[in-house]
Amino acid sequence: MDPQTQIQRYLLGDLTEDEVAELDKLLNDDPELRREFALAAAMDTGLREVAFERSIEPAEAVSQIQPATSRTRFVLTAVVSVAAAVIVMVSLGPAFLRAGLFKAASVATLVSSENAAWESSLPTTPGSELAPGVMKLVSGVATVRFTSGAEVVVEAPASLTLNSTMKAKLEYGAAVVTVPDSAIGFVLETPNGYAVDYGTQFAVRVDQREKQSDFEVIDGEIAVHHPETGDEVRLTGQGKTATISEAALVVADFEQQSDSIETSADVIRIGTNGRSTSILRNNKRKKFINPEVLSVKRTNSGKWDYRSFFAFDLSTVNLDNVGTARLRLNLVPSTRGLVSALPKVNRFGIYGLTDQTKADWEIECLWEDSPRPEDGILLGMFEINRSENRGSFGIQNEELLNFLKKHDGSSVTFILIRETTQINGVGPSLTHMFASDSHPEAVGPMLEFSFD
Amino acid sequence: MRLFVKHEPALRAFARSILPDWNSVEDALQEASVTMWEKLGQLGDEDGFLPWAKVIVRFKCLSAIATVRRNRHVLSDEVLELIADEAEAMDAGEIVNVRRALNTCLSQFSAPHQELLLAPYAGDGRVKQLAEQGPKSVNALYKLLGRLRAKLATCVRGHVATEMS
Numbered sequence: 001m002d003p004q005t006q007i008q009r010y011l012l013g014d015l016t017e018d019e020v021a022e023l024d025k026l027l028n029d030d031p032e033l034r035r036e037f038a039l040a041a042a043m044d045t046g047l048r049e050v051a052f053e054r055s056i057e058p059a060e061a062v063s064q065i066q067p068a069t070s071r072t073r074f075v076l077t078a079v080v081s082v083a084a085a086v087i088v089m090v091s092l093g094p095a096f097l098r099a100g101l102f103k104a105a106s107v108a109t110l111v112s113s114e115n116a117a118w119e120s121s122l123p124t125t126p127g128s129e130l131a132p133g134v135m136k137l138v139s140g141v142a143t144v145r146f147t148s149g150a151e152v153v154v155e156a157p158a159s160l161t162l163n164s165t166m167k168a169k170l171e172y173g174a175a176v177v178t179v180p181d182s183a184i185g186f187v188l189e190t191p192n193g194y195a196v197d198y199g200t201q202f203a204v205r206v207d208q209r210e211k212q213s214d215f216e217v218i219d220g221e222i223a224v225h226h227p228e229t230g231d232e233v234r235l236t237g238q239g240k241t242a243t244i245s246e247a248a249l250v251v252a253d254f255e256q257q258s259d260s261i262e263t264s265a266d267v268i269r270i271g272t273n274g275r276s277t278s279i280l281r282n283n284k285r286k287k288f289i290n291p292e293v294l295s296v297k298r299t300n301s302g303k304w305d306y307r308s309f310f311a312f313d314l315s316t317v318n319l320d321n322v323g324t325a326r327l328r329l330n331l332v333p334s335t336r337g338l339v340s341a342l343p344k345v346n347r348f349g350i351y352g353l354t355d356q357t358k359a360d361w362e363i364e365c366l367w368e369d370s371p372r373p374e375d376g377i378l379l380g381m382f383e384i385n386r387s388e389n390r391g392s393f394g395i396q397n398e399e400l401l402n403f404l405k406k407h408d409g410s411s412v413t414f415i416l417i418r419e420t421t422q423i424n425g426v427g428p429s430l431t432h433m434f435a436s437d438s439h440p441e442a443v444g445p446m447l448e449f450s451f452d
Numbered sequence: 453m454r455l456f457v458k459h460e461p462a463l464r465a466f467a468r469s470i471l472p473d474w475n476s477v478e479d480a481l482q483e484a485s486v487t488m489w490e491k492l493g494q495l496g497d498e499d500g501f502l503p504w505a506k507v508i509v510r511f512k513c514l515s516a517i518a519t520v521r522r523n524r525h526v527l528s529d530e531v532l533e534l535i536a537d538e539a540e541a542m543d544a545g546e547i548v549n550v551r552r553a554l555n556t557c558l559s560q561f562s563a564p565h566q567e568l569l570l571a572p573y574a575g576d577g578r579v580k581q582l583a584e585q586g587p588k589s590v591n592a593l594y595k596l597l598g599r600l601r602a603k604l605a606t607c608v609r610g611h612v613a614t615e616m617s
Contacts, residue, residue: 001598008601012572013473013524014594020525027531031538034531036605038539041469042547043601043608045461046554048474051573338586340564387563 003033007040055133106131107165108146116140116156117443119330119392124441134161136392137173138443139269149182150197174205176218193226193244212245224249268317268449276310276436276445277363279370292440293332293433296348298418306431309353309361309371310445311413319408323452326396327379327414329434330442333389341422341429342386348432350395351376352403353413361413371415379403381419384432393434404447414445455501456485462502462547463509469539470513470532476520480512487512506540546612553611557604568593569600
């Protein structure tokens with residue numbers, strides 16, 4: 001083993017006693033190797049940071065990850081008073097830096113969750129300590145209290161990234177942020193900019209489609225920053241609002257524009273009530289089908305193909321005033337096959353079943369009898385990068401809406417297949433898995449209707 | 453506290469050069485941060501923070517070694533002192549350079565290799581989990597990991613050397 005590898009394996013804790021003794025002697029004799037060792041320790045530290053950052057932002061490309069120094073800079077500038085710093089330190093106490101980032105230096109506590117459904121790698125039971133990470137709230141309302149004292153009430157659908165005790169990012173959705181004296185300087189970032197809270201309360205709403213964020217002061221003072229232009233504005237007092245988009249930062253007074261922050265449009269969601277299943281060509285259901293997930297795969301030979309289908313009962317929804325319809329599926333980490341055997345981008349098709357003779361499928365049906373894509377019409381496609389193993393995917397389009405309206409009051413079946421296969425050579429390709437209603441963490445297939 | 457946060461990556465890398473596992477590194481850093489807080493009055497000016505903090509971290513790490521030694525094979529105290537001297541001389545800029553180089557160098561590895569390189573930090577058992585998914589045994593994966601890391605280190609060293617010159 002060359003000394004370089006030996007050092008690396010020492011850091012991994014993978015050397016025997018004799019090998020450590022051998023390395024000890026080498027290091028003792030060679031100052032250059034000691035320098036290598038120090039560098040390897042620094043690299044190990046950096047790798048750990050990268051691992052941590054990717055666990056927060058799994059889809060982010062390597063080159064986009066910023067060095068840790070700039071990641072913490074926001075927080076540093078935000079800690080405006082020594083008092084705040086003291087409180088952060090004291091309140092973090094032993095939890096601070098405790099035993100590695102993955103063993104959760106907790107930054108917040110989940111205080112309450114009202115009818116909340118989560119898609120989150122973090123604990124979702126009220127009272128849980130939360131480490132840095134992403135919480136996606138699919139439905140309901142949840143309150144997160146940061147160790148600094150800042151409190152964020154999140155309204156679904158929303159995605160909140162917890163960065164530290166003094167910083168969070170709202171990717172989309174709505175939230176009300178309350179900041180006591182101990183957390184003055186709390187930073188709430190959005191995709192368009194960020195707000196620093198100088199005490200008390202503000203509301204924020206991130207509209208992904210419009211690519212804009214609205215901030216409104218409920219009480220107290222905030223500063224809103226727009227990194228694109230470098231603009232910064234301070235808003236003081238109730239009703240002051242600022243909207244930031246890619247192009248600009250616009251300040252308004254809520255009094256004159258009473259609907260600038262509207263409450264979220266009415267949305268109704270329905271699930272499959274357990275009426276979902278997967279099927280594979282050899283029908284070896286017991287061995288290969290896990291009822292917690294909907295498995296989807298397409299292979300070159302076709303031998304190991306999986307497809308899934310699921311049904312919604314539309315009789316509870318009045319579709320007359322529906323403006324948009326969305327079919328949502330939650331990807332969960334797969335337990336079968338290799339990512340490396342997949343193309344970089346994988347495409348999935350969702351078909352609506354039109355052949356009514358197939359509509360009464362059974363959960364344990366055979367491949368031959370089950371609904372096929374040919375028994376329906378293609379409603380839409382979506383794509384998943386092979387680097388992604390979690391997240392919400394699906395379709396929202398006119399075809400889906402029309403299909404649903406056509407089957408108003410009855411039950412509709414959707415067939416999900418992977419349109420893309422594998423790339424040649426490198427072992428069995430991954431079977432994509434989406435949560436079914438039985439999944440312990442993620443939410444099963446959902447239809448979302450919004451009303452005009 | 454602000455200074456501690458600012459220099460945390462450098463201090464963590466320094467502690468890592470002395471202690472053989474991450475749990476003991478974090479414990480030592482935590483103890484060190486408390487001591488720093490108590491003794492902050494001794495610090496003359498901000499520029500002196502990092503060398504001053506390193507003295508405290510070094511002390512905490514070396515006194516933790518005896519405990520760690522009980523359940524792990526560790527380098528001798530003499531060699532650890534020598535390594536600490538070496539690591540103490542690395543300045544904060546160098547740590548930033550390593551971090552920057554890492555981003556570039558990592559991207560030269562295939563996706564599965566990147567996953568393996570990052571696996572040891574995702575908690576116990578992640579490497580084992582990867583082994584279960586593929587044809588290689590846990591032992592073989594650790595061996596591969598050692599080689600991949602040596603390769604990564606060579607790339608990082610190259611980049612850092614260019615930055616410095």
